[in-house]
Amino acid sequence: MEFKFTVENHEKVVKLFDNYPTKKAAVMPVLYIAQEQNGYISGEVIKEVSTILEISEEDVMGVVTFYTMYHQHMPGKYHLQVCTNVSCMLRGAYDIWEAVKTKTGLKNGETSADGLFSLEEVECMGSCGTAPMIAVNEDFHDNLTKETALELIDSLK
């Protein structure tokens, strides 16, 4: 499906050009705007971004594949990011990770058939002082236990 920025988003893109001496440098923020509009970075998004920034599709693709926060497939309505790095692990993150996998029936990287959840095991999120944690989309949920983690997931409808 063809991708075009909405008028509003296109304005945001053009405004970003003021922040950098080259158009290419705007690729990361522009991809974020595209992802917000489209849900994920499709081939069509890459095409449009490359046209607007006057860089090759390969350059855009290279950025999309390097950074983990650009989704190459549609994530769930709730993208569950469970941190299992050391500070979280020491406070029970693997119990939470196993429980969340069982509860959602998903493996790392999968999205549920109804599109409600996608699941990702993530590296340290910078919440080690309030570990263990799960991020749901952009929001951090800290100081979890297995029980509160499962309650959190129950609350997502």
Added chain:
Amino acid sequence: MEKIVLPEIENLHKIDVYRANGGYEAIKKALATTPDEIIDTVKKSGLRGRGGAAFSCGLKWSFMPKTTDKPKYLCVNGDESEPGSFKDRQIFEYNPHQCIEGILIASYAIGANSAYVYIRGEYHKWIKLFQKALDDAYDAGLVGEKMKTTFGTKFHVNIYVHKGAGAYICGEESSLMNSIEGKRGYPRVKPPFPAQNGLWGNPTTINNVETLTNVPAIINKGWEWFSKIGAEKHPGTILYGVSGHVNKPGVYELPSGTLLTDIIYNYAGGVPGNKKIKCVIPGGSSMPPLRGDQLEGIAMDADSLKAAGSSIGTAGIMVMDEDTDLVRVLARISKFYYHESCGQCTPCREGTGWMLKILNRMAAGQGQKDDIELLLSVANNIDGNTICALGEAAAWPVKFMVSRFREEFESRMNNSLDHPSLNKVHSMRHSKITVE
């Protein structure tokens, strides 16, 4: 104890509260002197970088060329992705204006008209908080073109926030610059160094968020005052982030050189269940782990930690009690570096995967004959043979965890196992394993 970076003032994140407490006076004072005088003051203060390498801040600024036609840049490193580190986000949340003021002063000192604040993408909330503070500072005429009228000077600097997108390596300064330029975050070969050839080939200085947040206080109160706080050769306060097996995890701002045991037991409330400590990583997961029975007397500053066989890093202190399975911990650490290696250098790209593979089988009790030696040999072959310091960051935990807790690793070996073919890819360097 007086706090410099995170003073306990209610609503300090609001611009009017910050100003009511003397905020944006330091930049006024700085603009009334010359850039060289500021660099000199910061040098004499002894301020050292809080991003990991503890390099002299003033000295770094002095590397910037004085006469050049090229634009100069400041990059502010808020990538904060080292496991166990969660301090810079406190600044974004509780004292963003002091960071902004530090950026203004640093930019004036090095002659930069553009500054990029690189914040890790996962910090959505903190990016918004910092951006709000920045917008308020712009509106008040304290940043950008309007500075000229506000302060009556010729100098101005624009500050931009650049949001990362999930890559630990982008905290490495040259990778960070490539990322700002809109490229894959590959570290660059050095030299050339950023002060000569940085962002878009122009002179660039990279500083950590906490480093710069100290600067307004140094300008306001003088270098003598700052140089007398904490450890003589690494003065000031440090934001110590304590996590893992402690009763009160969190960020504690204390004078540099505070005893590690003091931080763990008095500030972070000790270990749950009064258990013994088996291991502490004092500076984020890249730094050599210390044995729990050797913590007595270790002071938390760059030189003391070096003498104790570790490194201050980001001052992210990870505490592990006596029941911790260190083989699993090390396997998890290695998984991180395997995941984050950018893949440019063969020793790092391949070695991180091999170390993970070996550690995973050890963790499962399936460590085979010679695995410890093999693991150390892979780590040694990464160390010093790569473009950037992620190589060392991956190798050090392995080298030091294994050498300092060897008995624990030995207990996980199953000496009846010997599958040299599993290691075929590495067998050339490992003389004990016969090539099939």
